[in-house]
Amino acid sequence: MSNSKRAVPDTLPLLRDRIDSIDSQIQLLINERASCAQKVAEVKLAEQGDDSVVFYRPEREAQVLRRVMERNEGPLGNEEMAKIFRQVMSSCLALEKPMRIAFLGPEGTFTQQAALKHFGKSIVSAPMAAIDEVFREVESGAANYGVVPVENSTEGVVNHTLDSFRDSQLKICGEVEERIHHHLLMSPNINSDDVTHIYSHQQSLAQCRAWLDRYWPHAERVAVSSNAEAARLAADAGRNGRAVAAIAGEIACELYGLLKVSANIEDRPDNTTRFLIVGNQEVPASGKDKTSLLISAKNEPGALYHLLAAFERHGVDMTRLETRPSLMSRWGYIFYIDFVGHHSDDACSTVIEELRERASEVKVLGSYPVAVL
Numbered sequence: 001m002s003n004s005k006r007a008v009p010d011t012l013p014l015l016r017d018r019i020d021s022i023d024s025q026i027q028l029l030i031n032e033r034a035s036c037a038q039k040v041a042e043v044k045l046a047e048q049g050d051d052s053v054v055f056y057r058p059e060r061e062a063q064v065l066r067r068v069m070e071r072n073e074g075p076l077g078n079e080e081m082a083k084i085f086r087q088v089m090s091s092c093l094a095l096e097k098p099m100r101i102a103f104l105g106p107e108g109t110f111t112q113q114a115a116l117k118h119f120g121k122s123i124v125s126a127p128m129a130a131i132d133e134v135f136r137e138v139e140s141g142a143a144n145y146g147v148v149p150v151e152n153s154t155e156g157v158v159n160h161t162l163d164s165f166r167d168s169q170l171k172i173c174g175e176v177e178e179r180i181h182h183h184l185l186m187s188p189n190i191n192s193d194d195v196t197h198i199y200s201h202q203q204s205l206a207q208c209r210a211w212l213d214r215y216w217p218h219a220e221r222v223a224v225s226s227n228a229e230a231a232r233l234a235a236d237a238g239r240n241g242r243a244v245a246a247i248a249g250e251i252a253c254e255l256y257g258l259l260k261v262s263a264n265i266e267d268r269p270d271n272t273t274r275f276l277i278v279g280n281q282e283v284p285a286s287g288k289d290k291t292s293l294l295i296s297a298k299n300e301p302g303a304l305y306h307l308l309a310a311f312e313r314h315g316v317d318m319t320r321l322e323t324r325p326s327l328m329s330r331w332g333y334i335f336y337i338d339f340v341g342h343h344s345d346d347a348c349s350t351v352i353e354e355l356r357e358r359a360s361e362v363k364v365l366g367s368y369p370v371a372v373l
């Protein structure tokens with residue numbers, strides 16, 4: 001006992017020396033990596049030319065991160081290690097020019113959180129007021145990519161996002177999943193007993209419905225444009241002595257200086273939202289991909305059955321099917337289908353060909369790497 005006590009002051013400086021020396025090696029290696037990435041960028045510039053050059057390669061980044069996770073032996077966990085490499089790549093890419101990423105804002109939304117998770121922190125993030133504005137910002141070239149929510153495990157599909165693909169030529173370049181934790185937030189200068197209204201986005205109110213019924217049955221639920229906006233309104237109200245609460249996530253809580261009165265109030269502990277990355281790029285196969293299609297079916301008996309049969313015939317695994325009204329004809333429908341694989345894979349391209357024979361329109365919204373983080 002007394003020996004090990006005496007050993008600590010001797011080993012602590014030694015361990016710290018060792019850490020210092022490892023850090024300087026890591027730093028050298030990171031810069032060596034960054035120089036390599038710069039050279040890759042020069043090659044891309046020479047090959048593609050000034051105007052059309054695309055530095056960001058989603059399939060390559062997914063492969064790098066998957067390899068990091070595969071070879072990881074700990075003690076750091078796979079995801080933790082991948083997050084570190086995520087940021088290293090983000091910094092390397094930003095050496096060219098930080099990418100401008102439009103997302104469903106305002107500042108502090110889960111979509112912003114998803115954008116940072118997918119691209120790392122070395123980006124310029126551009127909050128947009130609505131999902132179709134995110135699409136427009138990318139279509140006009142003002143932003144390199146956009147991030148929009150597409151489905152939540154508790155509340156289902158985000159219709160605005162699916163509908164935006166009807167008239168857009170943008171491609172899906174990636175997906176990212178985010179565990180969604182909601183908190184009840186209030187301004188520190190109000191009394192929770194006085195609260196009569198709870199603000200949040202309609203999706204978040206729905207994801208906390210049972211909790212609200214149980215603990216706040218008499219508070220009026222007010223749907224606003226985003227949960228970050230709800231947090232901003234609650235902070236504003238608090239400054240004016242009005243007792244309003246908000247349901248929002250961690251970054252909105254910090255951003256608006258609110259007090260977390262109840263944490264993790266979502267009804268389902270596995271509450272997860274999936275987001276899509278949209279851009280102007282066709283992403284080559286990464287080895288583990290997904291494809292999204294938009295299909296306008298002919299209005300005839302068995303139309304959906306025949307579409308689905310093509311997947312079964314060629315052993316392609318369909319992961320999602322959503323239906324939206326077509327708007328072109330009354331009671332006509334558009335189907336959104338996700339399946340495992342890249343549209344250039346043999347089985348997938350055969351399925352797409354067969355769907356084209358049956359449907360009035362088949363639009364490949366994109367093939368993209370399955371979310372790594």
Ligand SMILES: C=C(O[C@@H]1C=C(C(=O)O)C=C[C@H]1O)C(=O)O
Pocket residue numbers: 036037040041055056057058060061064088089090092093
């Ligand atoms: C370096 C490259 O360009 C970018 C940077 C990457 C990286 O830092 O590893 C990976 C893919 C691209 O987004 C590349 O294409 O290899």
